[in-house]
Amino acid sequence: MTPRPSRRSVGEPVLVALAAVAITAVVGAGLLWLGGFDPIEAAGALYQGAVGSWTTFTSITLVRSVPLILTGLAVALAFQAGVWNIGAEGQLYAGAIAATWVGLTFGQLPALLLIPLVLVSSSLAGAAWALVPAVMRVQAGVGEVITTILMNFVGIHLAAWMVHGPMQEARGVFPQSDAISEAGRLFALLPGSRLHSGFAIALLLCVVAAWAIRHTTFGFHVRATGASPEAARVAGRIDTGRVILLTFLISGAVAGLAGGVEVSGVTFALYEKLSPGWGYTAIAVALLAGLHPGGVILTGLLFGALQAGAAAMQRDAGIPAAWVGVVEALTILAVLGLDRARRVRQRP
Amino acid sequence: MSYAEAVIFLEAAVRLGVPLALAALGEAIAERSGVINIGVEGSIIAGALGGALGALAFESAGLGVATGALSGLAVALVFVAFAIGLGVDQIITGTAITIGGLGITGAIYRAQFGVTGTELSLPTLSVVGIPGLDRIPLIGPALFDQAPTAYLAYVLAPLLWWYLYRTRSGLSLRAVGEEPDAARAAGIRVRRVRALATAFGGLLAGVAGAHLALAHTGTFAEGMSAGRGFIAIAVVVLGRWNPPLVLAAALFFGAASALQFFLQALGLDLPYQVFLMLPYILTLAALAGWVGRARAPAALALPWESDRTG
Numbered sequence: 001m002t003p004r005p006s007r008r009s010v011g012e013p014v015l016v017a018l019a020a021v022a023i024t025a026v027v028g029a030g031l032l033w034l035g036g037f038d039p040i041e042a043a044g045a046l047y048q049g050a051v052g053s054w055t056t057f058t059s060i061t062l063v064r065s066v067p068l069i070l071t072g073l074a075v076a077l078a079f080q081a082g083v084w085n086i087g088a089e090g091q092l093y094a095g096a097i098a099a100t101w102v103g104l105t106f107g108q109l110p111a112l113l114l115i116p117l118v119l120v121s122s123s124l125a126g127a128a129w130a131l132v133p134a135v136m137r138v139q140a141g142v143g144e145v146i147t148t149i150l151m152n153f154v155g156i157h158l159a160a161w162m163v164h165g166p167m168q169e170a171r172g173v174f175p176q177s178d179a180i181s182e183a184g185r186l187f188a189l190l191p192g193s194r195l196h197s198g199f200a201i202a203l204l205l206c207v208v209a210a211w212a213i214r215h216t217t218f219g220f221h222v223r224a225t226g227a228s229p230e231a232a233r234v235a236g237r238i239d240t241g242r243v244i245l246l247t248f249l250i251s252g253a254v255a256g257l258a259g260g261v262e263v264s265g266v267t268f269a270l271y272e273k274l275s276p277g278w279g280y281t282a283i284a285v286a287l288l289a290g291l292h293p294g295g296v297i298l299t300g301l302l303f304g305a306l307q308a309g310a311a312a313m314q315r316d317a318g319i320p321a322a323w324v325g326v327v328e329a330l331t332i333l334a335v336l337g338l339d340r341a342r343r344v345r346q347r348p
Numbered sequence: 349m350s351y352a353e354a355v356i357f358l359e360a361a362v363r364l365g366v367p368l369a370l371a372a373l374g375e376a377i378a379e380r381s382g383v384i385n386i387g388v389e390g391s392i393i394a395g396a397l398g399g400a401l402g403a404l405a406f407e408s409a410g411l412g413v414a415t416g417a418l419s420g421l422a423v424a425l426v427f428v429a430f431a432i433g434l435g436v437d438q439i440i441t442g443t444a445i446t447i448g449g450l451g452i453t454g455a456i457y458r459a460q461f462g463v464t465g466t467e468l469s470l471p472t473l474s475v476v477g478i479p480g481l482d483r484i485p486l487i488g489p490a491l492f493d494q495a496p497t498a499y500l501a502y503v504l505a506p507l508l509w510w511y512l513y514r515t516r517s518g519l520s521l522r523a524v525g526e527e528p529d530a531a532r533a534a535g536i537r538v539r540r541v542r543a544l545a546t547a548f549g550g551l552l553a554g555v556a557g558a559h560l561a562l563a564h565t566g567t568f569a570e571g572m573s574a575g576r577g578f579i580a581i582a583v584v585v586l587g588r589w590n591p592p593l594v595l596a597a598a599l600f601f602g603a604a605s606a607l608q609f610f611l612q613a614l615g616l617d618l619p620y621q622v623f624l625m626l627p628y629i630l631t632l633a634a635l636a637g638w639v640g641r642a643r644a645p646a647a648l649a650l651p652w653e654s655d656r657t658g
Contacts, residue, residue, distance in 0.1 A: 031452075035455070035456070035459055036459070037459075084439055086386075086439075086443060132632070136632075136635070136636055140636055142585075142635050142636060143644075145384075145386065145439055146578065146581050146582050146585065146635070147632060147635065149575070149578040150578065150579075150582060150628045150631055150632050150635075151628075151632070152575075153575050153578075153624075153625070153628045154625050154628045154629060154632075157621045157622075157624040157625040157628075158621070158625060160621045160624070161619050161621035161622060161625070164619060164620075164621060165619050165621075277447075280443070280447055281447075283440065283443055283444075283447075284444075284447075287440065319455075320454060320455040320458035320459060322450075322451050322452075322453075322454030322455040322458060322570070323451060323455050324451060325447050325448060325450050325451020325452070325454065325455075326448050326451040326452050326455065327451075328444070328447050328448070328451070329444040329445065329447045329448025329449075329451060330448070332440060332441075332443070332444035332447070333426075333430055333441070333444050333448075336430060336434070336436040336437065336440060336441060336444075337430065337434060337436065339436070340434050340435065340436050
């Protein structure tokens with residue numbers, strides 16, 4: 001029913017991902033051509049905008065990939081346990097709000113204290129945001145797909161309220177918060193570029209998650225619950241309710257951290273439209289990675305490059321940046337179709 | 349609250365509830381056949397753009413509703429091809445359809461009307477009063493002085509109930525949603541029933557989108573569906589997959605959205621964004637309180653396969 005990482009070999013998911021990217025590129029180019037655009041020109045602008053120079057690569061593509069890697073990891077972990085967390089977007093906003101509040105309120109703390117405090121509070125806020133749908137699923141049996149989506153809208157509107165009301169900048173002109181204290185800002189990772197240490201945090205988390213899902217008891221419980229909750233409960237004597245709840249909270253925490261890292265590393269303030277839908281793009285990131293936490297690094301980079309390139313495509317080739325949504329949808333559908341074809345082939 | 353304010357509130361509740369009711373009625377039929385289509389949001393936004401472009405091209409809001417319905421159907425057919433044709437996961441397919449639907453409508457709109465997006469001025473659906481009924485105090489002007497699409501929702505709710513519970517075809521559809529294997533054994537073509545039910549849902553979601561563009565605002569804006577497809581799915585749960593209850597739940601949600609007019613009339617000075625949050629919070633609360641006693645179709649969201657083509 002669900003795409004799950006193949007445990008037979010590492011090569012197969014990679015092949016699926018490459019084939020999915022190829023299909024997406026061909027179909028996407030065809031659609032552009034139908035829309036009256038020149039696919040070659042589009043590809044050129046995309047390439048230039050994403051990896052055209054060292055500066056664009058580090059300051060734009062890598063920076064944009066950080067929230068995608070983190071939310072992609074959040075979605076991958078949840079999906080592995082069979083938790084349909086479509087709520088990374090709202091959890092990200094909850095994290096961004098908390099991070100901004102802490103960065104503004106405790107601005108006099110030294111960086112060594114304030115940065116961890118900002119990041120931890122954003123994770124806790126993301127987990128708290130996930131707690132509502134998690135408890136509704138485990139206690140009341142309400143499916144999390146709808147509840148996480150509803151929580152997204154609450155989170156987006158809450159952030160909008162904050163920057164128009166309680167957290168609006170002191171000048172009271174723009175719908176944004178004041179900038180957080182210098183001490184709450186993530187260090188630069190590369191001198192002379194906008195790349196911040198949040199990138200390193202994202203990579204580290206992916207590696208840790210990849211190890212934990214493979215080599216810890218809890219990781220095994222997550223995979224078992226995702227493969228078959230019934231079997232996990234009856235044959236494996238796993239407390240699947242607890243596994244689902246914990247995975248939900250961890251997923252929410254990682255998505256919340258994405259919001260905290262974005263505030264602490266890039267924007268330094270809360271904005272109304274902080275996220276262009278990273279929490280939804282995250283689903284494409286996670287699926288293309290075969291739900292593998294390590295693979296999320298690569299697919300997060302790919303979609304970061306796509307988003308960076310799309311901005312250039314709009315600017316230089318006049319192609320609306322909204323095409324990114326079409327490309328994301330094509331990618332997801334291609335992965336689903338290829339996964340299906342693979343399973344048909346493997347059937348005895 | 350004065351009588352005039354009450355009329356304004358109820359009228360707004362119905363006007364905001366109608367697109368939800370249309371989308372949710374279609375989704376209820378799809379879900380009764382065992383298909384959860386999260387892509388209904390994509391069908392709504394496609395219906396809004398298709399409706400806007402159709403109304404412009406034919407200079408008729410009525411034909412705009414027709415093109416909107418077809419646009420919603422087209423998007424739903426992509427979902428059908430993957431989720432029912434290939435039998436891949438419905439939730440993920442639906443999410444992709446929504447992302448893609450929002451993307452392609454935004455791209456088409458900008459390609460047509462410039463990257464900045466000019467304000468469209470569309471022919472609008474005129475309000476049609478039902479003679480006699482619109483004279484009833486309070487509910488007359490609220491319920492029976494609306495765009496024609498509202499009457500479609502009123503008529504469909506009992507009609508679909510009758511279809512589900514009083515016709516052989518409706519029984520087959522419910523059987524497919526509960527026990528697809530048994531239904532197949534009884535000679536029902538499971539995937540065909542599901543495809544048709546989902547297509548019907550897409551058609552109605554398209555009408556809902558056209559209603560947004562042509563009855564609400566007289567314009568199109570990127571992402572103007574604003575999550576209504578997801579709320580429609582929550583409305584189906586609140587309405588317990590039963591069309592008349594689904595209509596009532598949609599109107600409840602419309603009332604929650606219209607609370608802003610009501611509370612502003614009371615002189616309560618809450619920020620605008622709080623009013624935007626309120627309907628979602630109320631829906632969450634309603635889901636938490638209600639669902640424990642409701643039961644979803646047993647085969648909901650489960651792909652079905654057979655050795656034979658069905």
